[in-house]
Amino acid sequence: MSERTPFIVGNWKMYKTVMEAREALTLLRVAVRDVNGVDCGVAPPFPALDVCADILAGSHIALAGQNLYPEDEGAFTGEVSAPMLKAVGATHVILGHSERRHLFGEDDALIARKVKAAVDRELVPILCVGETQEQREADETVAVVTTQLSRGLAEVKGAGLPNLVVAYEPVWAIGTGLSATPGQAQHVHALIRDFLGDLLGPTNAAQIRIQYGGSVKPDNAAELFAEPDIDGALVGGASLDPDSFAAIVEAAAR
Ligand code: PGA
Numbered sequence: 001m002s003e004r005t006p007f008i009v010g011n012w013k014m015y016k017t018v019m020e021a022r023e024a025l026t027l028l029r030v031a032v033r034d035v036n037g038v039d040c041g042v043a044p045p046f047p048a049l050d051v052c053a054d055i056l057a058g059s060h061i062a063l064a065g066q067n068l069y070p071e072d073e074g075a076f077t078g079e080v081s082a083p084m085l086k087a088v089g090a091t092h093v094i095l096g097h098s099e100r101r102h103l104f105g106e107d108d109a110l111i112a113r114k115v116k117a118a119v120d121r122e123l124v125p126i127l128c129v130g131e132t133q134e135q136r137e138a139d140e141t142v143a144v145v146t147t148q149l150s151r152g153l154a155e156v157k158g159a160g161l162p163n164l165v166v167a168y169e170p171v172w173a174i175g176t177g178l179s180a181t182p183g184q185a186q187h188v189h190a191l192i193r194d195f196l197g198d199l200l201g202p203t204n205a206a207q208i209r210i211q212y213g214g215s216v217k218p219d220n221a222a223e224l225f226a227e228p229d230i231d232g233a234l235v236g237g238a239s240l241d242p243d244s245f246a247a248i249v250e251a252a253a254r
Pocket of ligand 1: 215
């Protein structure tokens with residue numbers, strides 16, 4: 001068994017108004033209250049962060065941003081900075097999600113600046129990497145994932161990153177109901193850990209939590225978490241319902 005505490009984060013994407021977020025998180029807080037041996041967090045849309053921080057006060061559920069812009073402030077219409085996330089109580093931030101990469105054109109250089117901004121402002125980055133279906137079929141999974149990692153971490157290498165979180169999210173598994181099999185995911189997770197060892201040193205690599213993301217549900221979570229290098233999950237669709245998210249958190253605790 002690894003000594004890494006599993007970490008489950010709910011990525012709410014562009015779902016839930018402030019009122020809906022309040023309702024869901026109030027239920028979730030109660031549902032995971034007595035679950036031990038697992039860390040969890042939620043990443044609500046920006047307008048709901050403040051209300052969510054209030055609901056989470058005194059709980060062990062972490063609050064995460066879904067993105068940031070790598071400047072502290074300025075004329076960047078529509079963007080949110082690391083200090084703004086910190087000020088509202090966020091401790092983590094999802095960066096390089098495939099929807100940011102593919103729908104909003106974010107490249108590795110921009111993501112690297114975001115990772116650096118997060119680390120500089122003491123927000124824990126949850127750096128997402130993953131291959132598309134075409135890349136997997138062309139046998140490029142390892143090359144894609146390691147390139148995303150080395151470029152994404154290019155500006156922070158060696159800067160004491162043991163609490164970095166990496167999320168391996170095969171693009172073909174996100175929101176499709178087609179999860180990677182535990183074996184497929186473990187194979188890539190082990191490669192990621194090896195690669196992080198080369199990049200950041202084996203001690204850091206052994207501490208870094210590598211989440212799996214892509215159609216994680218209550219009924220496939222336990223078998224994924226049984227794999228030695230799968231340290232939890234980044235959960236989209238199934239995190240919107242407090243009961244199903246709590247069931248995934250419980251699966252990680254066992
Ligand atoms: P999904 O999304 O669980 O709905 O597949 C995962 C993610 O995009 O983080």
